[in-house]
Amino acid sequence: MAVIMDGKSLAAKIKAQIRKQVDSLAIKPGLAVIIVGEDPASKIYVKGKINDCKECGIAGFEFVLPHTTPQSEILNLISQLNERDDVHGIICQLPLPRGIDQKSVMQAISPAKDVDSFHYENLGKTVSGNYGFLPCTPAGVMELLNHYGVEIGGKHAVVVNRSLIVGKPLAMMLLNANATVTICHSQTKNIPHMVSQADIVVTAVGRQNFITSDMVKPGAVVVDVSIIRREDGKLCGDVDFGPVSEIASHITPVPGSVGPMTRAMLMKNTLLSANGGLVG
Ligand code: GUN
Numbered sequence: 001m002a003v004i005m006d007g008k009s010l011a012a013k014i015k016a017q018i019r020k021q022v023d024s025l026a027i028k029p030g031l032a033v034i035i036v037g038e039d040p041a042s043k044i045y046v047k048g049k050i051n052d053c054k055e056c057g058i059a060g061f062e063f064v065l066p067h068t069t070p071q072s073e074i075l076n077l078i079s080q081l082n083e084r085d086d087v088h089g090i091i092c093q094l095p096l097p098r099g100i101d102q103k104s105v106m107q108a109i110s111p112a113k114d115v116d117s118f119h120y121e122n123l124g125k126t127v128s129g130n131y132g133f134l135p136c137t138p139a140g141v142m143e144l145l146n147h148y149g150v151e152i153g154g155k156h157a158v159v160v161n162r163s164l165i166v167g168k169p170l171a172m173m174l175l176n177a178n179a180t181v182t183i184c185h186s187q188t189k190n191i192p193h194m195v196s197q198a199d200i201v202v203t204a205v206g207r208q209n210f211i212t213s214d215m216v217k218p219g220a221v222v223v224d225v226s227i228i229r230r231e232d233g234k235l236c237g238d239v240d241f242g243p244v245s246e247i248a249s250h251i252t253p254v255p256g257s258v259g260p261m262t263r264a265m266l267m268k269n270t271l272l273s274a275n276g277g278l279v280g
Helices: 007-023 040-056 069-085 101-108 120-128 136-147 167-176 191-196 243-245 258-274
Strands: 030-036 058-063 089-092 156-160 180-184 202-205 223-224
Touching: 007 040, 007 136, 007 258, 030 040, 030 069, 030 258, 040 058, 040 258, 058 069, 069 089, 069 101, 089 258, 120 167, 136 167, 136 223, 136 258, 156 167, 156 191, 167 180, 180 191
Parallel strands: 030 058, 030 089, 156 180, 156 202, 202 223
Antiparallel strands: none
C-alpha cells in the first residue's frame, strides 16, 4: 500500500508558518484576486484563496467583474493594482470569458506582483533555474515530493500535461532537480507505455481513470493534479486511486493534496513579494 502524500496537512503547516512570518512584518501583505464571469468552479477556487489569505493574515482584495467586462477595463484595473502599495500580489482567475485575450491580461500583471508566475519573465526564470516566484501548482508538487523524501535526481519523471501553468514549468523544475523528463500530450503515441517507464508520474489530463494500475510501474510515485467533478457531484482525479495505490510507493489523493498545496504556494509567493520581493 502506497504512502498517501497528504498535501492538505502539509499545506496547513506551511500556512501556519506563513502566518507567523506575516505577523512579524511591519506591513500587511495584500493579494488582489480578479474574477471575470460566473464560472462556478472559479468562484469556489477564489473563495478558497480569499479564505487562505485570512488564515495567513494577508489582506485579500477580491474584484468580481461581470462576463461582459471589456478587456480594456480588466487591463485598466490591473494597471491600477500594479501601482498600489498595499497590493503585493495580483492574480486573475482563469479561465477568462470568451473574447478576452488571456495572454494580454496575464502579461499586463507586473512581473514583480505576478504571484501566479504566469508572466513570461517569471516563466523564463523558472526555466533557467534562477527561481523567483514559482508557479504555484508545480511548486506545490515539488514541495510535496521533497517533504515525503522522494528522490528526484536520476529518476525518470513522466508529466502528462504540457500547459504553461502546470506541465511545462513542472517539467523544467524536475529537470533542474536532475530528473530525466518526458512530457506527454494529446498527440503522444502510446501514453500507457510512456507512463509505464516512469519512476515519477504527474498527471493533469482531466479524465477519470486515465491512469490505471496496469500502466504504473510497481514502486512508482504518482501525483494527480486533476480535479474532476463527476456526475454524482463527487470529486476525483485522473488516477484510478484504489488499484494504483496498491502498487505505487507514494500517491496523492484527490481532493486534498495538490489543490491545497497550490493555494499554499500562492500565499508563499504573496509573502515573498511583500517581504521585499524578488532580487534581480
Ligand atoms: N485557474 C485554474 N488554476 C489556476 C491558477 O493556478 N491560477 C489562476 N489565476 N487561475 C487558475
